[in-house]
Structure formats: structure tokens, C-alpha cells
Amino acid sequence: MSKRNIANPSPLGLCGFALTTFLLSAINMETMGVTHPSIVIAAAFAYGGLVQLLAGMWLMSIGNTFGATSLSSFGGFWIAVAIILTPGGFEIEASYDSLEFQHAFSLFLFGWFIFTTILLMCTFSSSVAHCSIFLTLDIAFLCLALGRRYPHLSGTVYVPHENLTYVGGVFGMLSAFAAWYNALAGIAASNHTFFTLPVLQFPWSEASRKTRQRALAASNARSQV
Template structure:
């Protein structure tokens, strides 16, 4: 029986993450004057959510624990964001008063900051290109979490609770910048994975750390090929 070849699902998952992150980060930076994130819902459900989740499951099938954990988790993250942002669909935001929602969303994002930092530590044994995704994504989550922790009032009211609160604009912008860097880092890693399959005339450097498994395997292979 011939061995069945399974394609590397990582570039697909990274592309789903990159595009959805790019879109939300552009809105957080108020690019082209767009400030309402409703357009993110479609990408978050379908591409960043479902497709990335499937890619994570396929990573599990090929035995990549890190890929399965990271891609599946961020697929779930984007589906969660889509549920929160769906206008009138799940009534998440309307179930809180304005300030309480900002603080609840802050807790949600702080949780993802902690998780992303854990993944960042794991990439220290991989490559510089892989590290760069989480090195920029972790501060993005931190800035966005803080933007909801320290919101500002957008409409006056006799009651602080009844007032309308919005995320801190400066911190949201900073989160958008870091998110944009993470999106392009993810696209770079995706492209590096695609061109490494031999279907193109070039490859992209990813900067494997000297202590990484890839570098160790290359050293072992070089010693085996060297004359005695």
C-alpha cells in the first residue's frame, strides 16, 4: 500500500489568521476612516474562524502539536469575535451596561494575551520568522485589553453606568499597529511554507535558531555526509 501524502496545512491556517487580523487591525487604526468592525464578522466566521480551525485539526492529523494548538485556538478566537460583533445576532454587548462590557471584553482579551505569550515562549525553539508572529501579536492583545480596561466616555449622562463608553483610541491604534505587523509576519510564514514545497523558483529565509530542531537535524545530516 502506498503512503498517503498530506499537504502542510500551516500556510492555509496562517493565511486565514493573517487576512482577518489585517482587516481588524486596519479598522483599529481607522484606515480610510473605517471605524465600525462589522465587516470583520464575515471573515472571522469563515476564513479566520472555520478555515483556520480546520487547518488546526489537520495539523493534529500530521502530529504537529504546536500547529494544532495555535491554529485551532485562533480559529476559535475569531469565531468568538464574530459572535461578539454580530450586530443584533447574539446580543452579547447589549446584555451588559456600556462600562461593564468594556471591562468584560478586557478580561477576554487579557486571557488571549496570556495564551499568546505562552505560544511566544514556545517559538523560541523554532525560527525568527515564526517568533515574529507572536512577538507582535502578544503586545497587540495587551494594548487592546488595556484599551477596554481604560475606556473613555463618548456621551454624557447623569449616571456613570448609563453613559456610553468606548475603547481608548490611542491604545486601540497601538493594538492595530502591532496586529498589522503580526498579520504580515503570518503572511510571510505562510509564503515561506508554500514556496518550500518545491513548486516555485525561490525560497524564503525564516532564520532557524541554532538550537532549533531544524538546525540540529541539518548538523546531523552534514556530519553523516562529510567524509570520514
Template sequence: MSATEAINHGELEKDIGTVPQNGGGAPMQPQMSAEEHQVARAAARFGYGPLAHVNDAEASLPAFGGEFQPGLYKPVEGRKFGNPAPLGLCAFALTTFVLSAINMGTKDIGEPNIVIALAFGYGGLVQLLAGMWEMAVGNTFGATALSSYGGFWLSFAIVLTPGGFEIEDKLLAASPAKFYNSFGLFLMGWFIFTTIMLVCTLKSTVAFFLLFFFLDLTFLLLGVAYLQQGADGAPNANVQKAGGLFGLLAAFAAWYNALAGIADTSNSFFIIPVAHFPWSATGKIRRGKSD
């Protein structure tokens, strides 16, 4: 073996110990599980925490929320780009957090004007760029999701920008109900899109699935709040607050997945668990039901 492989092999043996031999010369059952042994080998080889869950025989990574990829992903070796998912997730999380806090009536702010800046600069532009970089690394799901939600924040900001396209002003001048109904349809369209994305996460991780599940409920509740106005003719306040609550959960789920993609052995003392579904490929391996 090469010098580098010898060093990595030595470090691995120091971490997990050698596997004892039985009388016939065959290796005995190791103290750690096969999955843990595989992870330890990959960690020693790549030194890249969450993405060290690599099967050397398959040369692919299991589904992982921090990579914004519900299916099997490419190995770390030979990649020319970093992982753009945490950047897009953080851009989405912060913008969603602020808007959701306002929807819940925090500090009686009422109007989401402050979100316009975030929607243009961070949730919109930065997330759109992250989505394009996902396309460059070959992640179709990540590119579709991040670019689309970047477009959502840009269009959201365009609608609410005072003196811009005057979309909100003209609809409100005609009738407040026309603006609320139009905005409700806008949100329901994003609910449909998010449902499609949610279906594609059913074989990934719990952390990844929960992000889209909370976001799906957020769009649904906010859409209903705008389509079914209250007695005062404004969006239904209780349903809007419920949408804001699930929006906060979606924001923290996005931050959690982002942290899972950032934290590795070079910058963290621990690795963020993402909880693979039992029916996923990794879940089956852990239950000993996979070939």
C-alpha cells in the same frame, strides 16, 4: 541503487558536483558546507523546497515556520495529508489584517462590522478546519494554536453580531464601561494563551517566533485599551492604534510563514528564509556545535 535513486543521484551531482578524493581515497572537504550538502541531497530526493531540509540519518525535519511546528517534524515521505498550516495561517492573517487596519483608524471606518463575515467564514471556520487537519497529521502544537485562534474569531464574531446573542447590545445598554471591561478581559485571556504558545516557539525559527510575539503584544495592547478607557469613556484610542499596528505586523508575519510553507521547487524560483535561532538544533548544526 534503484532507477529512481540513480536519477536523483545524477541530478544531485549535476547541481552540486562530485566530491573529489584525496590521495588516501577519503573524500576531501566539499566546497559547500555540510548543511548545504544535506539540503541539496534532500532537495534532489524530495523536490520539496522548504521541507527538503531533512536529515537522512535522523529521518526528521527541523523546526520550520511553514509547517506550524516548533519542534522536529515528521519526514515528507509517506505522509497521506498535505500541509494544512499555510491555509490556517492565511485565514488568520487576512482576518487580523482587516481588523487591525480598522483599529488603526484606517479610512475612519470606526466599527469592525465587516470583520464579522471574515471572522465567521475564513478566520473562524477555515482556520478551525486547518487546526483539525493539523491534528490528523500529528502536529499537536499546530492543532492547538490554529483551532484555538479559529475559536477566537468565531467567538469574536458572536459577540459583535447584531441581533444575534445580543451580547454587545445588552452590556452597552447596562453601561458602556461594562462592555469595554468585559471585552478587555476577553482579550487579556487570549494574551495569556498566546504567551503560552510563544514560549513553545523559543527553539524554532525567527519568523515563527515573531508571529506569536507580535500577536502577543496585539492582545496585550488591545486588552489594555479596553480596560483603561479614555476620558470620553471609549477605549483608549492611542493604545488601540498601537495594538492595531502590532496586529498588522502579526498578519504579515503569518502571511510570510504561510508563503514559506507553500513555496517549493514546483512553484517558486526561490525558497523563503525563516532564520533558525542559533540555539536551535538547526542553528547548532550550522555553527558546527552539534554532534
């Protein structure tokens, strides 16, 4: 019976995360004058939400605990964001006054900042490329949470702090491109393409240790010839 090959679901989940984060971050930076996040709702439900959640479940089936936890959780995050932002349908924002909504959203984002910090600590044993996703995302969550915690009055309603939201958008954009980079590195490595991308393993990581062991074994083999 031939061995069954199973594809790596991580690049798929990373791409779902990257595109949705890219969209929201661009809006937080008011790119091209777009300030309303309605366009994010579709991507958050379908790609960042459903597809990323599926990728996380598939990672669970192949025993990747970190990938399953992170991708499934952020899939749930994007579905939750889509629910919050859906106008009329769920009426979450309408159930608060504008200041209370900003503070409630701030608590939501602070919770994700804490969760991302936990994931960030787990990436210190992997690679610089992998760690960079969570480091930049962690800063983005913190800035966006503080932006909602300290809103300012615009006319008769409270809106997120403009500068903190912009900085959160910048770091969110960096996280999106870091995720795309890691996705491309994973696809290139698995498909035997004409190029591979360096992910810069930390010297203390398991992958670096195995590389050193292989190099030592090869060196010993040459010396015995």
C-alpha cells in the same frame, strides 16, 4: 502500495489568521476612515474562524501538537469575536452598560494575551519568522486589552482608549504580515517553486542542529575521499 502524500495545512490556517487580523487591525488604526468592525464578522466566521479551525484539526491528524493547538484555538477566537460583534443576533454588548462591556471585553482579551504568551514561549525553539507572529500578536493583545480596560467617555458611552487601540492595530498588522510571510515560506518550500524564503532558524533549534550535523557529516565524507 504507494506512499500517500499529505499536504501541509499550516499555510492555509496562517492565511486565514492573517487576513482576518489584517482587517481588524486596519479598522483599529482607522484606515481609510473605517472605524466600525462589522466587515470583520464575515471573515471571522468563515475564514479566520471555520477555515483556520479546520486547518488546526488537520494538523492534529498529522501529529503537529503546537500547530493544532494554536490554529484551532485562534479559529475559535475569531468565531467568538464574530459572535460578540454580531449586532442584534446575540445581544452580548447590549446586555452590559457601555463601561462594563469594555471591562468584560478587556478580560476576554487579557485571557488571549496569557494564552498567546504560552504559545510564544514554545516558539523560542523554532525560528525568528515563526516567533515574530506570536511576539507581535502578544503585544497587540496586551495593548487592545489595556485599551478596553482604560476606556474614555465619548458623549454618553465609553469607547476603547484611542492610542492603545491604535498601537494594538499596528502590532496586529505586523502579526498579520508575519503570518502571511510564514504561509508563503511554507507554500514555496512544499511546491518546489523558483524561490524559497528564509525563516532564520534559531541557533539552538532542532532544525539548526540537524543542519549542523548534515554539514559535519558532509565534511567528514569529503575528508575521507
